[in-house]
Amino acid sequence: MKTQVAIIGAGPSGLLLGQLLSKQGIDNVIIERASGDYVLGRIRAGVLEQGMMDLLREAGVSERMEQKGEIHTGVELAFNNKRVHIDLATLTGGDTVMVYGQTEVTRDLMQARSEAGLTTFYESSNVALHEVKSQSPYVTFEQGGQMRRLECDYIAGCDGFHGVSRxxxxxxxxxxxxxxYPFGWLGLLADTPPVNHELIYCKTDRGFALASMRSATRSRYYLQVPLTDKAENWSDDDFWQELKRRLPDEVASRLVTGPSIEKSIAPLRSFVCEPMQYGQLFxxxxxxxxxxxxxxKGLNLAASDVATLYKVLTRVYQEGDQECVSQYSEICLRRVWNGERFSWWMTNMMHDFGDVSVNGADSATFEKFMSSELNFYTDTEEGRRIIAMQYVGLPYEPLSVG
Incomplete structure (x- = not known):
């Protein structure tokens, strides 16, 4: 088999890249180790930056997003018995975010790919990338009991942290x-109305909490927990009671509880691999x-990678510009490190590190630093603007010319 671009991984980044490339007439094949149902069953993020919304529109897969997604013009930070509203739209000159679950984004992209008759190999095993430094890379994999070889010009590694690409x-x-980080997030998904019309990030003496949502009728809540905790040891009642303790009183009083659809604990880490390109592999x-x-930022940083690679490959195939390929890693990493820094900063400010020393400071001193930081940035319009600009996402960087 031959194609122009082999895409490893059928998550939202791989599917979005495939959709954008196909709209430019660039042939691509996706290879995915799991089944389509398994990919759709993964519970993931639900906040889309302005840039990702625009990219989904460009890909022609925004119809359901426009109907069901909820535009948020602000977000709240709650700490020290006060609530601070970050007016995203006003502070950024009109930019917003949208609450629309990653599962729904993936579903829309899968449907578009299927309707376009584009090739995806699900339930593929023993995936291996070959000759990626040459001009003739190829991918081998086993699918349906048969070994296959896919020859290509370029390979896009969209197969996650544990995938073969890196x-x-x-x-x-x-x-x-x-x-x-020395803690995780215990997440609970429930078919209950959200407790607030915007997300609330809560810093408390008991640990961090986040009041989030997937829709007007489906809520997503998180609690900071020790890494030693197990989701199965948390009953629904235990979760709701602890959440109420961490939410502001006026918010907790209107919390609607119900049976969980899903509960899981996710560890927290910051990770970056440099470079993001090696030969014909991205x-x-x-x-x-x-x-x-x-x-x-997780899904949104993936989308900005897709936007850059899509522009690179479009220029390669439509203009014959091979030199622009070398721009990919540098452009992506600038935005990645901005997102990493913002996420690290927010994590440090909003979480309780307990007795763990951080950045060379004992826990009590570090907590004083972070409390001062939080007050400094929320007490002034200039500080709130910095938070808002980062939260809605920095603009996508164009390729250089020549």
Whole structure:
């Protein structure tokens, strides 16, 4: 088999890249280790930046998003018995975010790919990338009991942190940066109306909490918990009671509880791999970087990678400009590190680190630093504007000319 671009991974980044490329007449094939149902069953983020909304529109998969997604013009930070509203639209000159679940984004992209008759190999095993430094890379994989070989011009590694793509880059070539946090997020999904019309990030003496949502009738809530906790040891009642303790009193009083649809604990880490390109292989999304969910950047950084790679490959095939390929990693990493820094900053400010020393400071001193930081940025319009600009997402960077 032959194609122009082999895409490893059928998550939202791989599917979005495939959709955008196909609209430019660039042939692509997606190889995914899991089944389509498994991919759709993964519970993930639900806040889309302005840039990602525009990219989905450009891909022609925004109809359901426009109907069901909820535009949020602000977000709240709650701490020290006060609530601070960050007016995103006013502070950024009109930019907003949208609450629309990653599962729904994936569903829309899967449907569009199926309707276009584009090739996707689900339930593929033993995926291996070959000759990625040459002009004739190829991918081998087993699917349906048959070994297959896919020849291509370029490979997009959209297969996540544990995928084969990053591991294909020799250790001597890649540099990995990592910060592992000493806590996780216990998340609960329930068919209950959200407690607030906007997200609330809560800092308390008991730990962090987030009041989020997926729709007007489906809520998503999170609690900071020790990494030693297990989701199965948390009953629904235990979760709701602890959430009420961490929400502001006026918010907790109107919380609607109900049976959980899903409960799980996600560890928090900051991770970046440099470079994001090796020969004809490009790393996209979680294959190259992981952020703590505190800043709502994970899916959105993947989308900005897709936007850059889509522009690079479009220029290659439509203008014959091979030189622009070398811009990919540098452009992506500038935005990635901005997102990493914002997520790290928000995580440090809003969480309780307990007795763990952080950045060389004992826990009590670090807490004083972060409390001062939080007050400084929320007490002035200039500080709130900085938060708003980061939260809605920085503009996508164009390719240089010439």
């Amino acid at each position: 591991q294909t880059i020799p250790e001597s070539v890649r540099t990995e940066y990592e910060r592992v 790393l996209v999304g979680d294959a190259a970087h992981i952020v703590p969910p505190t800043g709502a």
